[in-house]
Amino acid sequence: MNKMTKGALATGLGVALLIGGGGSLAVWNTSAQASAGQIVAGNMGLQAAAGTWTNSAGTNVTTKMTAGTYRIVPGDSLSFTQPVSVTLSGDLMKAKLTVTDDALTTDRTFNAANYTVSPITIKDSSSNPIAGQVLTANGTYTASVTFTFKESTTGLQDASAKYDFSKVGYKLDQVASSSNATTAP
């Protein structure tokens, strides 16, 4: 036999073997459902409610601050408090709540010598700061900051100056379940 014939025979034999294999599948088989259920992802939410501004006389000046008509003078101070709600959904959900501040230099024109701003703090319902703590459950926290226009301001310094707090925000970062960060009580 020449080479062409040998090749044709080999091919034919291979095809026959495939057909034979197909025949071998026609035997019993069965199946069953795993009933494994669904994997549902959790969620996390962060919401800042309307804040409250109070001046040094203890007067609520939120309406004027919102309208941009309140004018601070040396010796006065303004305190801002705001409830911040955290929603955590997930069996191993953990997160940290922090303050962000994207203000530019041009947003704050007071001379540094003439004012003080307290650190922006976030506290729980027991007035304990939660900075650096890992939250594991839903909760409402209170953010606060106080701006003081120093009484020692002289001349006409900082007349019409401004200090923009509108770029202050909050950030909630999930903490991976493998992390060993401190958990809030």
Place this chain on the structure above:
Amino acid sequence: MRTTSALKTAALVITAVVLGLGTVQGSLAVWNTTTASAAGTVQAADFAVTLKSGSGAVQRLSANGQPATVTLPALTGLKPAETRIIPVAVTNATAAGNGNFRIRTTISTPNVTGAASGYLTATAGFGESDSCPTAAPPASAQLAQGGTATLCVAISLSSAAPATAGGQSNSVSVKLTAAQL
């Protein structure tokens, strides 16, 4: 040799990929969300003390945070032995948010300059409401926010003023300062 070199290169690439993936996963591959405070802006008041004489325009003692010079209406036709009083309304117009911004305004002794200054006498003081007292008005006044006092500038031409003093232009300057209380 070529095979060994290729294997080393492949191992290096795999190690880099594994390290890169591991690093990214550890720092970024978790959720985060943000919200704004919408806290608003703290804005300082402008120290506003205004002056107005008669039907003249309202002028400010300071402008853009700097002391300003206020020009009062000219006094003409003053005769020898005559005294005229120029009342100027001084108002604490600072729009302080606390509503309790009090100031004290104080005046210096008037300074007269000009060709006939030797025959001119000027005094100044604060009167109550819209009247000027005839004798020794106080040199300072306290004003509540929105309050007004009357600054009285009295100018007299001596009876001994010669005729050559007539028609001369003179000026009277009074330094008025205001301070927050």
